[in-house]
Amino acid sequence: MDVRAKILHEATRLFAMKGVDGTSLQEISDAVGVRKPSLLYHFPSKEALHSSVLEHLLSRWNESLPRLLKAAAREDRFDAILDETIEFFAADVDRARLLLREALDRPAEMRELLRAHASPWLGIVAESIKKAQHEGSMLKEADPEAYVMQVINLVVGTFAVGPLLQVLVHSRGQHEVDARLVRELKRVARAALVSRRN
Amino acid sequence: MDVRAKILHEATRLFAMKGVDGTSLQEISDAVGVRKPSLLYHFPSKEALHSSVLEHLLSRWNESLPRLLKAAAREDRFDAILDETIEFFAADVDRARLLLREALDRPAEMRELLRAHASPWLGIVAESIKKAQHEGSMLKEADPEAYVMQVINLVVGTFAVGPLLQVLVHSRGQHEVDARLVRELKRVARAALVSRRN
């Protein structure tokens, strides 16, 4: 792994864990194993590094988009899309944490970022739900747009603060997200859209 | 309002908005209208101020507990408890933001805090769901503990990042939490627990 990639990796880890404001360039440099000015050679400023971290996250998301669109074309599209979304965040909990922090710290910028990168396919999913409602295969009481946003809220929250939610749901691992929480997340999302088992 | 209360209020606002690490004592002092050393007379350190802010939030929660327990005794306990919980966070979105930031920044401390202050009544709610499952009035597929945690996840997320979730659900207000999101939150929570309307 070259230095630039290592900087990006450690910055992502630390930003997700302690926030951008809570992380100093010195800490990142130490984690990478270079001096601070070397880091500033690869990324001209902390702000530039921050932007690069977010762009990297978005590019990962774009990578998984084809798989998600393929899932949306399947018969059981609902479960397939949900599974793909869950898998994206499960693959690296830093993604959910970073996204949630960004939403809290810079709501206006995050809003624009979501509008540009997520809105299109969110709209597609919402439309597909509306269609299923007309066909009678999904509950007509559901508000498709609000439903999609709440499912994302649920998924991101589960992976970002999952280990903490296990106060009550105490199973083995303290640091990995509990399987029960993920199972219940899927069940809740599904039960709110279709009235009965399968 | 005396100085101490004003400091607590402005600190809460700024901590919720920009995080503890992202807020300087100088900013808080400026917002209150005193000099920094004056602030440090009322609260001996930033850490002490931070603790006081959290304690104040918890005492508000304890204040609303009686109402919540009264709600749990009603016939329609499920909707009543959910409504009371939603109302608590709706009354001041800083509460949800502060809680979520704390969960991200200090998961271990937050865990202990939840275990001490929330775990008891979370257990009561979970037990009440189990009872209803045995009586057949609630879906037996639900995992009561995981369900309760996911509903909290949903409520806190809705109020903490709600204005942002309105990328798709675009109604009027940009800064208040959309009524559609709250309605859908209630519907999802309910549909995941009872199979049919009322």
Place this chain on the structure above:
DNA sequence: CCTACCGATCGGTAGG
């Protein structure tokens, strides 16, 4: 509740 001041750390630059 204030003025005056402290060492430490911040993001960032000069120059090689």
Place this chain on the structure above:
DNA sequence: CCTACCGATCGGTAGG
């Protein structure tokens, strides 16, 4: 990619 260094700001203290 490094050493050396910068002004600004950080949380906090002395003393009144």
